Amino acid sequence: MxxxxxxxxxxxxxxxxxxxxxxxxxxxxxxxxxxxxxxxxxxxxxxxxxxxxxxxxxxxxxxxxxxxxxxxxxxxxxxxxxxxxxxxxxxxxxxxxxxxxxxxxxxxxxxxxxxxxxxxxxxxxxxxxxxxxxxxxxxxxxxxxxxxxxxxxxxxxxxxxxxxxxxxxxxxxxxxxxxxxxxxxxxxxxxxxxxxxxxxxxxxxxxxxxxxxxxxxxxxxAWTPPPDPDWRPPPGLEAFLADGEPPVFVGFGSVSGFDGLPALRDAVLAGLAGRRVVLSSGWAGLESGGLPADVFPVDHVPYDWLFPRCSLVIHHCGAGTTHQGARAGVPTVPVPFALDQPFWAERLRLLGVAPEPLNPRRPDAGAVRAAVAWASQPGARRRAAEVGRRMAEExxxxxxxxxxxxxxxx
Missing domain, CATH: 3.40.50.2000 (Glycogen Phosphorylase B;)
Structure with missing residues (x-):
């Protein structure tokens, strides 16, 4: 047909x-x-x-x-x-x-x-x-x-x-x-x-x-295409991942047109001070200059490759990113902006793999620290792994x- x-x-x-x-x-x-x-x-x-x-x-x-x-x-x-x-x-x-x-x-x-x-x-x-x-x-x-x-x-x-x-x-x-x-x-x-x-x-x-x-x-x-066999990690990323504890992923995907993104990025990175971070530029082209040595900037990296190598993921909760994080078996710290993103943030919270979402319009490093602490608890990690296992068996x-x-x- x-x-x-x-x-x-x-x-x-x-x-x-x-x-x-x-x-x-x-x-x-x-x-x-x-x-x-x-x-x-x-x-x-x-x-x-x-x-x-x-x-x-x-x-x-x-x-x-x-x-x-x-x-x-x-x-x-x-x-x-x-x-x-x-x-x-x-x-x-x-x-x-x-x-x-x-x-x-x-x-x-x-x-x-x-x-x-x-x-x-x-x-x-x-x-x-x-x-x-x-x-x-x-x-x-x-x-x-x-x-x-x-x-x-x-x-x-x-x-x-x-x-x-x-x-x-x-x-x-x-x-x-x-x-x-x-x-x-x-x-x-x-x-x-x-x-x-x-x-x-x-x-x-x-x-x-x-x-x-x-x-x-x-x-x-969820429908997922086969991976690109010709894709290779950007220079230095594999070495960064191997050089310490699994990092925290931070990215807001296709979110753009939001004037508060630079302040949000700064608050999230301040709340993650002392942790290793992979920072995705996304469609908004988040500025990657002047970053600390423990923050590695990336452009496009397939999430199905990257997320299992992270300790937790901080993102906007678009449908695709939500599924990738859940399938990877890692907790999420949601930062939903609009439309269906708050819905997906709530689904993750109800499953016990995410805390209450952060408000992108009120960037607060202290709120980031508290949310990351919640997502780093053994119980959250255990529940996230179970969700990932169940999704893998679909x-x-x-x-x-x-x-x-x-x-x-x-």
Missing amino acids: KVVVSGYGSTGDNVPLLALADGLNRAGHHAILVADEQAGPAAERLGIDFLVLAGSVKRLLAEDSRGWRETVGSGRLSSRALSEMSSFHRSEWLTTIADAARDADVVASSVLGLHQAGSVAQDLGIPLVGIQLQPTLETSEYPPPASGLRRLPRVLNRPLGRLLVRAGDLVISRGVNRDRRAAGRGRLRIDWDAMPILMAWSPVLVPAAPDWTHADATITG PDAVAAAIRVLERVAG
Whole structure:
């Protein structure tokens, strides 16, 4: 079967899509990946047919999006961000996905770009499959991840989840329908309650909620592509790792557009004084000059290689980084900024592998020391190792997703 795998986002959003497309090809199918330009080099290495969605997400987050700056600055999804995403290269994405879907049997898309994928699938008369990297189905178990909230009174969780889903659908559908009218096509019709959904996360971190009512939703596990056999550690990193106790990893991934990052970095490093640290520059390009000798700066290092060599990890709790830290079996000190990051921080806390998260808007070296002390306790380390063991025993997540796609495609 021919499958279009589409979605827009940062590295943590691209990696699962790459893994699914690679798995489909290895299983004898034909996958076409439609994603942000950042996925291009990995797609080429894996031999995946690839089309670029217009608009660099790295540039968008760092420079172009006032809505994202408002969101990451406040920790709450701004209405401006939602409005921006409803019009961001909407027509170009529709054309690109349509080009990829010629003769396709099914289109599978993550949240950003799902309406355009649904429009293409509707016109071609082929199935649409949703891809979720964090839960969006309504539940009373926890607040909707997009809300940026870790906890709410239980009675409010489900209504807020319903509100956010309906609001997002309304705003984005309006723009897609405008394009469809201009092309002489009927209104977009997506049956959200019946659309098959692939949930690409570990059930150890988020099990199925008992009050989900969706007819066809499958938690497959997290999708991870094979490692790059040609990757080598940057000069000096292996020697640094071997020259003392396992270090603490510090990095904030794709977080950018947040003016407080330099002060946050300084507070975290002050709180880690006397400890060995691997500091990742991330998309924000954290300044690496003038660092102490026990802090080793890195650019890109695969987390599945690095995290098992660390004593604990301090990060923003994006979905991908959260899974890598948990799978490595090491405790986390969460520093969530916005959107689903507080949700993942709370999941780790509930598992006993992370303390209460640090507030990136109130950098405090003392709070860092206290959180690191908590994460360094034998109990936290023991629980983290157990979570890592359980995740390692999960069945093949990509294979589970492919079985669903094969069933849907018929």
